[in-house]
Amino acid sequence: MTAPASPPKKVRGEPILAVENLVKHFPISRGVVFQRQIGAVRAVDGVSFDLRRGETLGIVGESGCGKSTLARLLMRLEMPTSGAATLEGRDLFAARGGELRRLRRNMQMVLQDPYTSLNPRMTVGDIIGEPFEIHPEAAPKGSRQQRVQELLDMVGLSPEHINRYPHQFSGGQRQRIGIARALALRPEVIVCDEPVSALDVSIQAQVINLLEQLQDELGLSYIFIAHDLSVVRHICDRVAVMYLGRIVELGTEEEIYQRATHPYTQALLSAVPVPDPEQRDNQNMIRLIGDVPSPANPPSGCRFRTRCWKAQDVCATQDPDAVPRAADPHPSACHFAELREPTSPS
């Protein structure tokens, strides 16, 4: 049982992961023989944050805002165009060979789709044990099977299922297998990229509870990427809101959900349907018009200005920084940051 800790749980601890002005541009090229670059998709365009030991940092945003690219950068599946990240003080992007392997042991990932992220031809034991092939020092050869069974038990699956194949499990169980694989090397940081969005509601709650329980038992730090704001509020200590490759607002769960000052955050929150028909008529919703602009050609100045009801001339010329604002002392990238009246229902 997770202890029902005091509401702002564990916003303590030193930073374990520090990300500084991270940028990833994907080139757009044209031409078959003479390839030339004609532009770039600015998937991640200057992102900075800290992850503290034992906390869950949520990253929310709509599709195309760069949250999955950010995850891939942190896992070093992509190299950044510029910027830096340190894991426990060591440079994530300078590491090579053995040092990189040691870094990677400490940082693992849970993927979104439990149907495609497990190899259908491998048994569950092989899937969860595969990290030990790459990092033999993590578990001596003789003890691997036992360790895999421990992991299965830890994520709530029966250790006897070690010789089964992924297709013999349901979606929720497969996601547990993915979590067991991520835990195999005893990492301190786990990047969860939409870990529950492919699951049914009744199964989703089971996996969320499992993630929280494992965090309490093992002292894990999570980066929790999701588009479902209700899930993020439930599980996260701090939340970063991304829009077109930038973090537009960053704060504690309470700061974001109760005292958001960025118009995009406010609109995003008000668009989430509340499962209560009594509130059908008295929700004062903000309806954004239009779609997210293309990250290949983001608007000048503030990137949100094309959909923002507060936009002024200054927004087109001056790019607002994510700095603490007068309305509330948490970083918000808006020239006209202010609290919303009345604040979200609660």
Add this chain to the structure above:
Amino acid sequence: MRRNRPTRGSERKAGTVSQSAVQPTPASPTPEGGHLLEVRDLHVEFRTGEGVAKVINGVSYHLDAGETLAVLGESGSGKSVTAQAIMGILDTPPAVIRSGQIRYQGRDLLTQSEEQRRQVRGTEIAMIFQDALSALNPTFPVGWQIGETLRQRAGMSRGDARRRAIELMELVKIPDAANRLGDYPHQFSGGMRQRVMIAMALALNPKVLIADEPTTALDVTVQAQIMDLLSDLRRDLGMAMILITHDLGVVAGVADRIAVMYAGRIVEHADVRSLYKTPAHPYTKGLLESIPRLDFHGQQLSTIRGLPPNLMRIPAGCPFHPRCPYVQQVCLDVVPHDLVLGDGRTSACHFAQEVRDDRAR
């Protein structure tokens, strides 16, 4: 709280395993057969190499003109298959409609010829699908695709169809419709593609619109736009709508009535407010308790234990009993009836009243 009260037998018709479900809403003011669309005791199974999956096991629901019925359920609950049966687009085989009726304006669609059903499809009942990108043909411009229905079914000339397609695209608020007529589906964003599909469904002025997870693939801000559009259109055009979804939040915003499905049955049927306030089936109650809420930072989520049943081996008795916190001996043996709770509410649970009155939330 899960103690069965000694009085429980008095108000409940316990026992008989007769499959023919009681008509869900005897309290409805409309006379028998007067519903616009009515599904009666539908049974559908899928015959596959591995066995027979009983996907729909006695589903009954009805829809009156101008109302919105939400059909709520998780994957595999049979909510989409029911809709496909109504539309007559089930793949047969493997699907087999074992029994039941689908009555539209009093006529049973299941006894009609394919030609007769074609006359209903689109002109009377139309459907929109979850994934607009795969529902649209990538090799034709959207204007052509909207117009195709008009040319084929309404006998319009190409020029008329084109003009009407522009009107329809304006109706679903696609900006700059006249210029986007020639664009291909991949040139539209997800929300705009969903609008194109809605425009196609509305082309022949249907009286019933079936929306199968219309916003599941979309971001929240776009989801809100599409749901607003759908409810505005429903109101302005006087359509009735069946909204198929798994999202309790979306349902709360638009539906008049809800039918909750589990393992191919409707386990609870109620008006939207009563269902959220006093769920009368343990499954509905479990679902409502297991969703994280945006409006408060919760503690541990309560969960529904276990997994949905394998439809090839649906448990005996109540199909929900292996996961149910209220389970008693009777649930293991006896399939519960639709218990009528008044106000048109039904719940297929032996302990429906206890569940409804158990205010543990």
